[in-house]
């Protein structure tokens with residue numbers, strides 16, 4: 088079979104660390120072009136990775152190259168616009184998280200995806216780690232029982248991703264740490280919980296470090312006098328219609344000992360923690376409490392390519408269950424919209440019964456990491 092043509096939109100940090108490497112490794116993918124409004128960035132990345140064509144306009148690139156797949160790795164506010172344009176030109180889209188700034192945009196993406204007959208996958212790489220794949224299967228096999236309580240967080244001591252850049256500009260990012268790091272770890276907790284309908288969100292957001300020049304994430308530079316109108320911390324609570332609760336704990340900057348990213352799940356039959364990448368399982372047998380630690384075999388190739396291989400396989404075989412489809416981005420956007428509204432009004436925000444349109448369901452995780460777990 089011919090190789091599928093792949094093109095990259097947005098040649099910044101994440102594209103370099105993740106997308107270009109992942110797709111380049113796949114035997115059935117041909118990387119045909121890179122686009123960035125900053126053509127020098129596109130050219131430099133293309134030179135580093137032997138990619139033949141560069142563009143500064145994504146519409147021109149899509150029309151000229153007719154790719155089968157594009158990655159959208161631009162600032163958040165462009166995700167919806169570019170994804171819809173690509174879909175309308177018959178292109179499958181691997182869009183970085185968050186899928187959109189708001190639920191309304193995500194709804195339009197789902198509609199555009201349905202019209203196009205193509206696929207949209209969100210770049211939720213934390214769902215593709217060996218630990219997450221193993222834990223999802225462990226949960227789907229019933230080992231935790233009903234997950235009645237969970238905690239999700241990503242707290243950094245000095246982790247502002249460029250003070251004054253697009254990341255701290257609400258119009259371009261959609262929000263601060265909640266939408267940035269929450270897109271990974273709120274998502275992961277709700278994914279493990281089976282994405283139940285949300286009853287209400289109650290939260291507070293804070294801006295304690297916006298004037299502080301010392302809390303940029305290592306390796307990220309800021310822009311002097313750039314906009315900083317988003318939160319650097321978000322703490323709150325999500326109540327779920329199945330009776331479960333989810334506590335949220337997020338900061339780009341805080342006076343804490345060290346960075347921690349985690350999901351803790353408490354179920355009627357068992358529990359699990361995934362803390363800084365380490366998975367532990369808890370249970371009981373014959374009246375004795377048990378601690379379990381899966382010995383996961385790490386396959387470096389699959390660690391690098393799992394997310395990308397999965398998307399290409401789902402494009403080639405539509406019967407496969409996509410792990411991170413656009414609907415999950417809509418679900419997350421509804422939670423985020425409600426959380427920010429709660430922070431603004433000071434009151435819990437009840438989601439309409441029809442709002443989280445359906446419980447996304449606890450669909451079997453079709454992804455198999457090729458026996459590496």
Ligand SMILES: NC(=O)c1ccc[n+]([C@@H]2O[C@H](COP(=O)([O-])OP(=O)(O)OC[C@H]3O[C@@H](n4cnc5c(N)ncnc54)[C@H](O)[C@@H]3O)[C@@H](O)[C@H]2O)c1
Nearest residue numbers: 097098099100101102122123124125160161162163183184
């Ligand atoms: N999955 C992850 O772990 C992860 C990690 C980091 C970032 N991200 C996401 O990836 C996206 C990009 O983040 P980043 O850190 O790479 O940002 P970045 O600022 O380093 O890169 C964004 C790039 O997009 C380019 N760009 C802007 N407008 C464009 C347009 N109209 N057409 C083409 N290119 C355009 C910019 O010039 C820049 O090179 C964000 O949505 C972010 O949330 C995800």
